Amino acid sequence: MRTAFILITFWTLASGLLAISRRNMIHCALALISFFAGIAALLFTLSADFLGAVQLLIYVGAISVLILFALLVTHDASRLGDRGAPFSRGKWSGWMLSALVFVVLGFGLHRVAVPPPPDPAPALPVAEIGRLLVTRHAVPFLAMALLLTAALVGSALVAIEESSEHARKE
Amino acid sequence: MPTLHEYLFLAAALFSIGLAGVLTRRNIILVLVGIEMMLNAANVNLVAFWRYGDAAATDGVMLVLFGIAIAGAEAAVGLALIIAVYRRFRTSRLEEVAGLKG
Numbered sequence: 001m002r003t004a005f006i007l008i009t010f011w012t013l014a015s016g017l018l019a020i021s022r023r024n025m026i027h028c029a030l031a032l033i034s035f036f037a038g039i040a041a042l043l044f045t046l047s048a049d050f051l052g053a054v055q056l057l058i059y060v061g062a063i064s065v066l067i068l069f070a071l072l073v074t075h076d077a078s079r080l081g082d083r084g085a086p087f088s089r090g091k092w093s094g095w096m097l098s099a100l101v102f103v104v105l106g107f108g109l110h111r112v113a114v115p116p117p118p119d120p121a122p123a124l125p126v127a128e129i130g131r132l133l134v135t136r137h138a139v140p141f142l143a144m145a146l147l148l149t150a151a152l153v154g155s156a157l158v159a160i161e162e163s164s165e166h167a168r169k170e
Numbered sequence: 171m172p173t174l175h176e177y178l179f180l181a182a183a184l185f186s187i188g189l190a191g192v193l194t195r196r197n198i199i200l201v202l203v204g205i206e207m208m209l210n211a212a213n214v215n216l217v218a219f220w221r222y223g224d225a226a227a228t229d230g231v232m233l234v235l236f237g238i239a240i241a242g243a244e245a246a247v248g249l250a251l252i253i254a255v256y257r258r259f260r261t262s263r264l265e266e267v268a269g270l271k272g
Binding site for chain 2: 001002005009012013016017019020025028029032035036039042043045046047048050051054055058059062063066067069070071073074085086087088090091093094095097098099101102105106109114115116117118121122124128129132133137140144147148150151152154155158159
């Protein structure tokens with residue numbers, strides 16, 4: 001358990017750093033996939049099995065493909081290798097600011113006393129999650145359905161509007 | 171079993187890495203990648219609090235479930251917008267998309 005946690009820590013930190021620091025954007029996307037897988041492993045170590053599976057399906061499966069697709073669509077062949085400065089001008093202040101955020105968060109965490117873990121992990125079977133979704137959390141569940149529909153229609157609209165504009169121009 | 175502190179420190183580190191990605195990259199898609207990393211770090215926090223907290227309180231897990239759904243919708247809309255911006259400006263670099271007025 002201990003070794004697994006240390007391995008996963010190094011895995012996620014390394015792939016996270018790679019994902020934001022590589023010049024080649026495809027490498028960034030691949031490191032991001034490994035970062036998502038590391039997060040799923042973390043959820044498994046927290047004995048949240050269902051969430052780990054959801055993380056694998058949604059992030060490792062769907063969102064990473066979406067990001068790879070967007071990178072390929074917006075790929076500019078004239079900038080192959082992306083020599084024109086992948087980092088913004090204020091990159092050093094950006095690094096400093098995020099390091100500062102980490103120091104502040106760590107300082108706050110350092111001072112908090114935490115309880116020991118409950119020994120048998122709290123069990124939350126999938127059937128219970130489903131029951132909670134339609135009873136206690138029914139309103140957010142319906143709001144989520146509305147949000148996902150709106151997101152679907154919205155993304156389709158953004159694409160369709162643009163292509164009809166193209167047709168008018170030509 | 172790792173302590174709650176270790177999970178929280180790891181999540182804080184991952185959050186800071188995501189923030190650094192948002193602040194330092196020029197490509198819009200990689201800024202979105204940084205936002206996704208920050209959302210994932212927050213999810214780890216919530217699940218850690220569920221695991222180390224009161225066993226009867228299931229809100230941490232449910233909140234993460236809703237958070238993942240929102241992040242999925244956000245990624246879909248965000249990438250659709252990025253592709254629309256790319257069609258108009260022929261670029262996906264932030265500083266070249268200076269004028270969003272029709």
